[in-house]
């Protein structure tokens with residue numbers, strides 16, 4: 001039954017993606033929405049098919065929305081504005097952004113974020129800014145993490161659903177050529193006035209909600225990295241078996257085979273970790289490990305391919321953008337700090 005469900009879902013995804021004329025992330029989102037495929041039903045299938053067809057920036061644009069922003073909205077009470085916009089987005093009719101990383105603080109230190117949401121009797125007034133937000137310049141709605149109390153405490157935060165066309169919202173791109181299709185950019189909020197129904201969930205639950213969903217985002221990132229590794233390893237293997245070296249092919253050279261095998265081991269390490277995700281700390285281990293393994297695989301493939309890896313859209317460029325796997329959604333240093341804090345849980349009882 002599971003195989004049939006996966007096959008049916010894959011077919012829906014393939015048909016939808018094959019119908020997209022170009023590489024515009026809005027078209028991709030809409031096609032998946034039309035096909036009722038914007039779910040976390042089978043993230044491996046979805047991310048593998050996206051990775052096979054589109055540049056990194058376009059896949060990123062879908063990945064962040066589907067793994068975090070959309071589930072947070074759909075978790076809101078049925079009938080709430082947040083839930084209704086979640087339904088519109090899941091039909092592919094609205095693009096979302098998830099804006100946590102703050103202009104006033106290190107991205108790894110969410111408790112220090114400076115964007116404020118002042119709660120009045122009938123509304124919310126938002127001030128501050130967010131940086132390096134996927135879909136910032138393309139989204140119809142941004143889900144913004146803000147503080148409603150000054151205390152550095154887990155319960156000082158809330159989520160606000162901000163229409164990007166509201167007066168006082170400004171979006172500007174963060175990059176020129178890199179991460180094409182991701183719409184990555186910076187958002188600023190200057191006395192943005194919204195009615196209370198733009199609150200998503202209860203004030204004080206902002207970080208708890210984020211923690212509940214961030215593990216899915218990390219799993220999605222790992223499944224995407226796994227698909228990327230397999231694709232690049234397959235292409236590299238094909239090139240090695242045809243490229244001549246010393247009267248035979250490169251693949252016949254033992255040193256080259258060993259280097260390739262090492263990269264394959266790294267790729268399988270990602271797959272193995274995806275299987276055992278039970279807790280938030282597991283998701284930190286996954287995040288830190290995937291970033292390292294992916295970089296090793298892409299670096300080795302780039303070296304094995306030689307100068308060809310610098311062709312437009314080649315592995316060298318992919319590796320440069322894929323460095324974000326060690327930064328976006330949780331920098332490796334911050335993950336390692338969290339892992340060290342949970343050393344007893346991870347090592348278990350000695351008896």
Ligand SMILES: Cc1cc2nc3c(=O)[nH]c(=O)nc-3n(C[C@H](O)[C@H](O)[C@H](O)COP(=O)(O)OP(=O)(O)OC[C@H]3O[C@@H](n4cnc5c(N)ncnc54)[C@H](O)[C@@H]3O)c2cc1C
Pocket residue numbers: 064097098099100101105106107108109131132133134135179184324327328329330331332333334337
């Ligand atoms: C392409 C891209 C897309 C992104 N999309 C989004 C998005 O959609 N939404 C969003 O909210 N954000 C997004 N981000 C931002 C991303 O989540 C942040 O960049 C990330 O959280 C790290 O924050 P920072 O860049 O401020 O680095 P910092 O937190 O300042 O980290 C800098 C360095 O310090 C190290 N470090 C940090 N904390 C510790 C610690 N405790 N111990 C030891 N070392 C530490 C880090 O490992 C890193 O090497 C995106 C970023 C990129 C590059």
